[in-house]
């Protein structure tokens with residue numbers, strides 16, 4: 005194996021490891037900040053390239069909250085997400101298959117087909133709920 009190849013696979017490995025440990029669904033920039041602590045001369049472009057490759061291979065998942073921001077997810081178990089409308093935190097949500105089936109019926113009644121892609125819910129996280137309570141008290 006050439007040194008270029010070794011270096012490339014090390015970069016990919018580091019990025020993968022970051023995503024397995026960091027369950028906060030970081031953005032490419034946030035992953036880059038963490039990767040730099042392990043590989044100081046890694047570039048943001050390299051991080052982007054590796055994230056693209058890893059998601060194309062299905063090794064990581066992407067979560068799109070808005071049109072221009074992509075978050076990355078190392079959790080490959082089937083799950084959905086809720087984004088906090090106050091702080092932007094993305095939380096993993098697990099739903100029973102039954103809930104999906106009943107939702108599918110509602111959609112079918114409107115001639116719409118619900119696909120089992122991860123659903124992005126909107127809500128308010130635990131921390132923000134308590135902050136909001138403090139304000140109203």
Ligand SMILES: [Zn+2]
Pocket residue numbers: 088089090091092093128129130131132133
């Ligand atoms: Zn929040």
Ligand SMILES: [Zn+2]
Pocket residue numbers: 029077079083084085095096
């Ligand atoms: Zn997730």
